Amino acid sequence: NVAVDLSSPLELKATDSVYATKVGLHWEPVPYATEYRIFRAVTNDPQAAVSVGTTPANYFFDPTATASQPYFYWVRAENAEAVSALSSSDAGMRASGNNSPGPPFPPLEPPIAPTGNPVTAAKAYLGKALFWDEQLSSTKTVSCGTCHRPAAGGSDPRTGTATRHPGPDNTFNTDDDIFGSPGVTNNNAAGAYSPVPFFGMGLQVTNRKSPSYLNAGYTNNGIFWDGRAGDQFRDPLTNTVLLSSFAGLESQSVFPPLSTAEMGHVGRDWPAIVERTTSSRPLALAHDIPTGLKNWLAGRTYPQLFEEAFGTPAITPALIAMALGTHERTLFSDQTPLDRWSAQLESLTAQEEQGRTIFIAQQCTFCHGGALLTNGSFENVGVRPVTDDPGRGALTGVQADLGRFKMPPLRNLELKGNYFHTGRITTVEDVVEFYNRGGDFP
Numbered sequence: 001n002v003a004v005d006l007s008s009p010l011e012l013k014a015t016d017s018v019y020a021t022k023v024g025l026h027w028e029p030v031p032y033a034t035e036y037r038i039f040r041a042v043t044n045d046p047q048a049a050v051s052v053g054t055t056p057a058n059y060f061f062d063p064t065a066t067a068s069q070p071y072f073y074w075v076r077a078e079n080a081e082a083v084s085a086l087s088s089s090d091a092g093m094r095a096s097g098n099n100s101p102g103p104p105f106p107p108l109e110p111p112i113a114p115t116g117n118p119v120t121a122a123k124a125y126l127g128k129a130l131f132w133d134e135q136l137s138s139t140k141t142v143s144c145g146t147c148h149r150p151a152a153g154g155s156d157p158r159t160g161t162a163t164r165h166p167g168p169d170n171t172f173n174t175d176d177d178i179f180g181s182p183g184v185t186n187n188n189a190a191g192a193y194s195p196v197p198f199f200g201m202g203l204q205v206t207n208r209k210s211p212s213y214l215n216a217g218y219t220n221n222g223i224f225w226d227g228r229a230g231d232q233f234r235d236p237l238t239n240t241v242l243l244s245s246f247a248g249l250e251s252q253s254v255f256p257p258l259s260t261a262e263m264g265h266v267g268r269d270w271p272a273i274v275e276r277t278t279s280s281r282p283l284a285l286a287h288d289i290p291t292g293l294k295n296w297l298a299g300r301t302y303p304q305l306f307e308e309a310f311g312t313p314a315i316t317p318a319l320i321a322m323a324l325g326t327h328e329r330t331l332f333s334d335q336t337p338l339d340r341w342s343a344q345l346e347s348l349t350a351q352e353e354q355g356r357t358i359f360i361a362q363q364c365t366f367c368h369g370g371a372l373l374t375n376g377s378f379e380n381v382g383v384r385p386v387t388d389d390p391g392r393g394a395l396t397g398v399q400a401d402l403g404r405f406k407m408p409p410l411r412n413l414e415l416k417g418n419y420f421h422t423g424r425i426t427t428v429e430d431v432v433e434f435y436n437r438g439g440d441f442p
Contacts (some may be wrong), residue, residue, distance in 0.1 A: 006033055006077045006084035009058075011292060013075045014092025018335050019107070020343035022061040023092040025073055028292030029121035030084065031300070032308060033077035036121070038062065039086065044072045046086050054078075058121035059330070061110075065094040100345040104360060104369040105342050108334040108411075111217030112234070114246040119329055122269040122309040125296045127327025129305070135280040136273065137263035138191075139184045143258065144324070147181040147210045150331070153415030154212030156181045159423045160272035165205040166198050167422075168388045180206035180425030183262040189272070204261040204437060205308045208389075209423035215411055216249060218372050223252040225405045225421045226392050227378060230311055233325075236270050236317040249325035254317060270317040277302055278315050312349070333411050364435075373410035380404045382439020383420045 007030040015024040025038060038060050039049035049072070052062055070093050100215040113119050114424055132135060132145045147156045156163075159179045167176035182203040186196040195201050208225050216223060223229040233247035234240060236254045243250060256262045257273050282297055282305065283289055289297075297305070303313035309321050340346045348356060359365065367375055378392040378401065386393075386403030393402035405421045419425045425434060434440065 002347055006022070006030060006079065006082045007295075008084045009033075009036065009075050009087045010075055010295070012075055012087045012090045013072065014071075014090045015298075015335075016091065016093050017095040017345065018340070019061075020067070020095050020097030021107075022063040023065045023071065023073070023094050024059065024061050025075065025090075025092065026059045027075050027087060027161065029125055029296050030077045030299045031296055032079055033084070033121065034079045036060070036075050036077055037083075039074040039076070040065070040071050042069065042071060044091075044127070046074055046089070049074055049086075056118065056120040057330070058124065060098040062092075062094075064441055065092075067094045067096040069093065091415060095343070095345050104365045105338055105373070107339040107342050107369045108215075108332060108371040110244050110332060111215075111329055112327055112336075113217075113326070114250070116243045117247070117326060119326055120309065122305075123323050123326040124330045125293060125327070126305045126309045127323035127325070128293055129282045130277075130295060130324055131327055132286060133280070133283050134285045135276060136185055136257055137184060138265040138268060140285060142184055142263050144213075144253075147183075147206075147262070148213040150214065151415065152417060153412035154214030154216075154331075155416045156210045157417055158182060159209055159418040160426075163205050163423075165207050167207075170198070172198070176384060178205075178207055178209070178421075179418050180208055181210045181262075183259070184264070186260065187265045187269060189265055206261055208421045209418060211406070211408060212412065212416060213328050214331050215372060215409055216252075216334060217325075218409075219248045219334065219376060220246060221248075221303070223248040224255075224322055225404055228395055229255065233321065236321070242318055243322075247325065249328050250318075250321040253321045253324040253328075273320070274315050274317060277320065336411065367407050368410050374407045377407050378404040379407055381435070382441045383422055383424075383434075385441050389421070 009027040009030055012027040032191055035054050035056050037054045038052050040052045041049040052064060053060060070091060072091055073084040074089050076086050115168045132143050134140050134143045136143060147416050148154055163174060163179055163182050164179040165180050166172045167178050169176050177190055185193050185201055185203055187193050187242040193201060211225060221232050229248050229252035231248050231251040232241055233243040258264045258268055260266050282302055302315060306315050306319060307313040309323060341348050357373055390402050392404040414428060419431050423430055
């Protein structure tokens with residue numbers, strides 16, 4: 001019975017002069033809420049507050065706010081049987097700036113969710129729990145978040161000389177070595193470990209650098225360096241099309257749990273993952289769980305969480321993918337200095353402005369323009385010979401696609417660490433030098 005006592009949402013935060021077109025609000029979701037109603041007033045008096053909208057998510061944008069007018073906001077949780085008390089208030093204000101910023105760097109808007117998997121707070125927080133749960137791996141040692149850290153720009157901060165893959169020549173400490181992510185020791189369904197070439201009984205390292213999962217919800221022509229996770233999502237068990245577009249995140253999420261190097265064991269399949277998830281206590285191996293996530297979990301089982309998020313306690317591979325995709329879709333970085341400059345809310349520093357001018361003059365925007373700072377294409381920029389890694393060409397079979405890789409967005413660039421699909425270039429300055437010399441290979 002979901003009935004009775006809905007808690008008030010906590011940690012409501014309203015943006016103050018961050019956006020020129022809206023006020024943004026975010027709060028921690030509460031168990032069993034299906035919708036959140038947002039209230040607004042010009043004084044800190046809930047009796048004077050009026051509703052400005054509802055959302056099933058735990059964030060909301062208020063485009064009706066008048067620029068430069070301070071407001072107070074509240075939010076309450078609702079379902080078919082109950083409503084909560086109002087949250088504590090928070091003050092916010094829409095900035096006075098450019099309402100119609102143009103190219104080449106317009107501010108970022110939230111990503112589009114696929115029809116059939118709209119964003120809800122319950123799905124996002126279920127996906128967050130799954131993303132950080134090491135029990136999703138065969139060895140219970142690796143979560144999605146092991147290789148994708150928000151503080152590292154969504155990539156893997158461990159990438160470096162200790163995370164070396166021998167590359168296509170199968171020899172360590174040569175020029176084609178790749179700095180990927182440590183995954184799992186080679187293991188089987190019974191839990192027995194066995195040595196493999198190059199890594200022995202140690203952690204296997206991926207043969208490509210992990211790309212960022214932040215802002216990945218904007219990709220509509222394939223995720224991974226080679227784009228193999230398509231925009232159309234198919235049921236991992238039946239191959240039936242479940243989501244016809246904008247579903248690259250769902251498509252991507254079904255790969256790592258099966259990979260024998262990243263999270264899986266030899267011969268692992270989705271029924272085994274579902275059985276493990278069903279019987280696992282959410283985040284049983286985790287520590288320092290954020291208070292908001294812990295409060296939403298409320299000591300419940302995964303079947304109970306799936307029932308809130310999807311209306312059924314039955315756990316399926318498709319629902320796991322949809323929860324993970326929803327969580328990742330809520331992670332977009334739209335409050336950067338570049339966004340505020342584009343909206344004419346603040347100026348760039350002299351050095352930033354000089355860099356922006358050079359960036360445009362040298363046509364870096366050909367590949368790295370737009371709000372996301374990428375055109376999403378697949379290119380060979382001369383990182384390594386095409387014979388090293390076929391990249392996109394392995395999927396398309398097109399000769400011209402050999403050695404082409406996905407053009408990554410530049411948001412959060414300084415946090416991401418080692419760069420390109422090989423992870424060999426360690427600093428942004430070295431990336432600039434790489435392009436200045438025209439790449440390293442034809």
